Amino acid sequence: MVRFLAKRLAGAVVVLAIVSLLSFAIIWLVPGDPTAAFLDASATPEQAERLRRELGLDKPILLQMLEWYSRILRGDLGHSILLNRSVAAAILERLPITLSLAGVALVLAILAGVAAGLVAAVNHNRWLDQTVMTAALFGLSVPDFWLGIMLILLFSVKLGALPTGGFVPLDEDPVGWLRSIALPATTLAVIQVGFIARMTRASMLEVLNQDFMRTADAKGLTRLDVVLRHGLPNALVPILTVAGIVAGALLGGAVIIEQVFAIPGVGRLIIGGILSRDYPVIQGGLLFVAVIYLGVNLVVDVLYAAIDPRVRLQ
Amino acid sequence: MKRWIDVGLAALGAAIIASAPGTALAQRKGGDVVIAIVQAPPSLDAQVTSAQVARNVTLHIYETLYARDEKAKPVPELAEGVKISEDGKTYVFPIRRGVKFHNGKDLDANDVVASLERYRKVGASAALLNAVDTIRATNSHEVTIALKETQSIFLDNLSSPRAPIAIYPAEEAAKPANQINYIGTGPFRFVEYKPDSHVKIARFDGYVPNPNATGRDGLAGKKEVFLDSVTFRFMPEAGARNAAFEAGEVQLLETADGPTAKRLESNKNTVIYKVLPFAFQVIKFNHAQPPTSDVTFRLAVQAALDMEEVMAISYPDIYQMDGAWLYPGAPFYTNEGVSKYNKADLEAGKALLAKSGYKGEKLTFIVDNLRANMDTATVVQQRLKDIGVNIELSVADWPTVSKAGFTPTGWHFWTHGYGIEPYEGPASVMAPWVNGTSQQKRDETIDRLYAALNSAMDERKARQLFVEFQAHMYDDAVALKAGNYGLFQIGTAKLKNFTPYRIPRMWGVWLEQ
Numbered sequence: 001m002v003r004f005l006a007k008r009l010a011g012a013v014v015v016l017a018i019v020s021l022l023s024f025a026i027i028w029l030v031p032g033d034p035t036a037a038f039l040d041a042s043a044t045p046e047q048a049e050r051l052r053r054e055l056g057l058d059k060p061i062l063l064q065m066l067e068w069y070s071r072i073l074r075g076d077l078g079h080s081i082l083l084n085r086s087v088a089a090a091i092l093e094r095l096p097i098t099l100s101l102a103g104v105a106l107v108l109a110i111l112a113g114v115a116a117g118l119v120a121a122v123n124h125n126r127w128l129d130q131t132v133m134t135a136a137l138f139g140l141s142v143p144d145f146w147l148g149i150m151l152i153l154l155f156s157v158k159l160g161a162l163p164t165g166g167f168v169p170l171d172e173d174p175v176g177w178l179r180s181i182a183l184p185a186t187t188l189a190v191i192q193v194g195f196i197a198r199m200t201r202a203s204m205l206e207v208l209n210q211d212f213m214r215t216a217d218a219k220g221l222t223r224l225d226v227v228l229r230h231g232l233p234n235a236l237v238p239i240l241t242v243a244g245i246v247a248g249a250l251l252g253g254a255v256i257i258e259q260v261f262a263i264p265g266v267g268r269l270i271i272g273g274i275l276s277r278d279y280p281v282i283q284g285g286l287l288f289v290a291v292i293y294l295g296v297n298l299v300v301d302v303l304y305a306a307i308d309p310r311v312r313l314q
Numbered sequence: 315m316k317r318w319i320d321v322g323l324a325a326l327g328a329a330i331i332a333s334a335p336g337t338a339l340a341q342r343k344g345g346d347v348v349i350a351i352v353q354a355p356p357s358l359d360a361q362v363t364s365a366q367v368a369r370n371v372t373l374h375i376y377e378t379l380y381a382r383d384e385k386a387k388p389v390p391e392l393a394e395g396v397k398i399s400e401d402g403k404t405y406v407f408p409i410r411r412g413v414k415f416h417n418g419k420d421l422d423a424n425d426v427v428a429s430l431e432r433y434r435k436v437g438a439s440a441a442l443l444n445a446v447d448t449i450r451a452t453n454s455h456e457v458t459i460a461l462k463e464t465q466s467i468f469l470d471n472l473s474s475p476r477a478p479i480a481i482y483p484a485e486e487a488a489k490p491a492n493q494i495n496y497i498g499t500g501p502f503r504f505v506e507y508k509p510d511s512h513v514k515i516a517r518f519d520g521y522v523p524n525p526n527a528t529g530r531d532g533l534a535g536k537k538e539v540f541l542d543s544v545t546f547r548f549m550p551e552a553g554a555r556n557a558a559f560e561a562g563e564v565q566l567l568e569t570a571d572g573p574t575a576k577r578l579e580s581n582k583n584t585v586i587y588k589v590l591p592f593a594f595q596v597i598k599f600n601h602a603q604p605p606t607s608d609v610t611f612r613l614a615v616q617a618a619l620d621m622e623e624v625m626a627i628s629y630p631d632i633y634q635m636d637g638a639w640l641y642p643g644a645p646f647y648t649n650e651g652v653s654k655y656n657k658a659d660l661e662a663g664k665a666l667l668a669k670s671g672y673k674g675e676k677l678t679f680i681v682d683n684l685r686a687n688m689d690t691a692t693v694v695q696q697r698l699k700d701i702g703v704n705i706e707l708s709v710a711d712w713p714t715v716s717k718a719g720f721t722p723t724g725w726h727f728w729t730h731g732y733g734i735e736p737y738e739g740p741a742s743v744m745a746p747w748v749n750g751t752s753q754q755k756r757d758e759t760i761d762r763l764y765a766a767l768n769s770a771m772d773e774r775k776a777r778q779l780f781v782e783f784q785a786h787m788y789d790d791a792v793a794l795k796a797g798n799y800g801l802f803q804i805g806t807a808k809l810k811n812f813t814p815y816r817i818p819r820m821w822g823v824w825l826e827q
Contacts, residue, residue, distance in 0.1 A: 031717055032711070032713025032714040032715075032716065033713065038356050038362065038438060045720045046441075050440065051362075051438070082357070083509055090509065094510070145551075149553040149554065149557070152553070152557045153557060156557055156558075156561045157557050157561050160561060163561075164554060164558040164561050164563055165549065165563075166511065166563075259550055259551055261554065262511070262547065262549045262550070262554060264508060264509060264511040265510075268510045269510060272354065272510060276356065276713070277713045
């Protein structure tokens, strides 16, 4: 297990090194610079150059690279040009918002996805199975930004039941928080519900044909007991892997959803950084997201290895 | 002998005209207005950014020595007036007494000097003060500015709202760009800035209005605030903005598209405002690269284009056909020299193209991803195809395009709007073409006219110089003006006495219960 962990960690370090280099290379890869956000269309190149000096963007690229690595090795992600504060502080400030959005979406996706998958598997090839799977396909196919707008139109404009956007912190007003997170979390969860439902169905169908399931049936257990106590735990291993992937996807999906619902999360920070060429935010944000992804994958790998010994013996 | 320019009187007159309607309505104090804006301001340090979205907020918090009235004419704001020496090189500004900053401190000459000096160092349009030699506090409430040379547009520059020369307390003005506390003398004080969410400002109860002003007047005038607070919510997604308005969470949409305005037109709880003209649509040529370096080629393009088609497609329901390089109603506005505007003559275009050196090579039209700009580029591309010009569109986001467009290679055409320049006046309209900045090659005629306009103290002469500039823009097809466009603003009917302007002014308006 220790060797397995060491191998996984070494792999993560290599990936991080590559991501850090790519994050820095953004300065060359992306045309334009942050002065465009500060100045209007008729600003002269001289004005832009002055501002570049003010913002410290005129330093030689090698020096900037050295500064970048010396900073990130100390855990300092840099200073945002537009927000005028440290990138780490800006990310940490927004992280609870994005995590609560992704967290609620993950819980919704797992609950709804597993339930839908179970219903479909148990009713294999019957109309309920077909209906659930068609709905899952719809969920997988619908663009999240469109769904978000449709939900706003229905629940906010027509019914006036929920706010159209914005975010209320949990510690400020729990009910307000739930109301502000309901539509974006649902929108974010819909695609993943379809994904998890399909995986659960496939996994359950495999388990349902196993000998021990027949034995459980033969013992005279109720159908519900057989499925939930004997079937589901055995079908969970692939679902766990999927949940890891889904957690990453939800963080990625949050970028779009935060735009649609005007939620001040990490995704919006990075999008804002990209549109205004706030390099430290783009670089720090990318590195941060990479660390989160690697962390989630690592946890899933370890859990998987813990549950299934074959994985760590390979 | 020195002469007084009694701009105060002019301001009074304009203010009376501007404030006439609406004043008889029942005014009511209180309430919070939420305005949906498309993006967050890059900074609330007004001096360091010329972004429109920043002005929307900062011009509520800060004031300037001189500000623009309803017709964009400079009038005193924190200054009582100005005394200009006969040689036009010394400006003495008496500063209004009793004006308070949001931190309770009294405004004095040292604050003004420190703020102007800071602008020269970090201002986004520091060139506005290029003519300044020295700035001195000549007594506690008097500032004297000595110019290196006569500059007829000095007061225009001083009152420019583009990156406003905001007056800060001296201790804030001592701080570097973007490091200040947001303290001004304006009718609203800063409350909070939640990144990626909103900016909130509240009525400044210690505000001392300009005693010479009687009513709302452009960015100057009487700034009476009835609202308790104003929240500018950053909402990048148009659909979400519109939904928030319809759900009653937002009271004013700073900008909305035509279809939304049309849809909400019949709603009695909604008022649609047309801000027209708000900007010019301009098609620029790169003069540093053939064939757009060739005046005959440019004239061929000018002759062939149907500007009505361009405007009708790019800005349906909110455009004006106008060839003048200023807004209608502006002091120097004239139609002299614009006879070549919007000829839409394909045959003439073909004939001119045949005389040019163009051999059918592929040309690059750079354009940002704003829908209206892409539409303009597409219409131009299709129209010019009819006379045999082969154009490829290169679409990218604004930071990319704005960088590429100020280099001499890699592009032939570029289109975007000019909004604040025509509002500011003739010198600002000419400035982008001086030293070949926008066309990438010096144009001696423009440089000469601009220098002459800068030093022309006689208004008649200045007017003539602008006419010459306008004619030159058409005779040489330096760049093409397609037309004026506007924007729709949508407000709740409960928002009373709101009149659209270059920024959504929140003074003089109130919320009905």
